[in-house]
Amino acid sequence: MERMTRQRIYEDLYDYYTERREYKLALFIKKYFFENIKDAVRLQQELGFRGERTLRSRKSRISRDLVQLRMISDDQIKVFRSPDRGKRIAKKQGN
Secondary structure, X not given: OOOOOHHHHHHXXXXXXXXXXXXXXXXXXXXXXXXXXXXXXXXXXXXXXXOHHHHHHHHHHHHHHHHHXXXXXXXXXXXXXXXXXXXHXXXXXXX
16 A cells, blocks of 8 residues: 555544634634645635744644644554464454
8 A cells, every 4th residue: 555645634624624614723624724825914815814833833733634644544554464363353253
């Protein structure tokens, strides 16, 4: 299996936020990654907040969630590729 592309990861994170009804973070993902608005002043105007502290907190929250999402996807890939996967499943079943 290939590693997830950045675009796919951002789409998954956007879907994750919309499912959890965290629309402010989903909108941030949309503006920052999909519309590629990197200028802090323009981004603040687009999202409707004033403080740079809000911008930093949203970026840090998103980066934490991105790391968590990548770790989950990497673990799934490792389990899929692991040669002793059958042995571990047998141990869990008590054989």
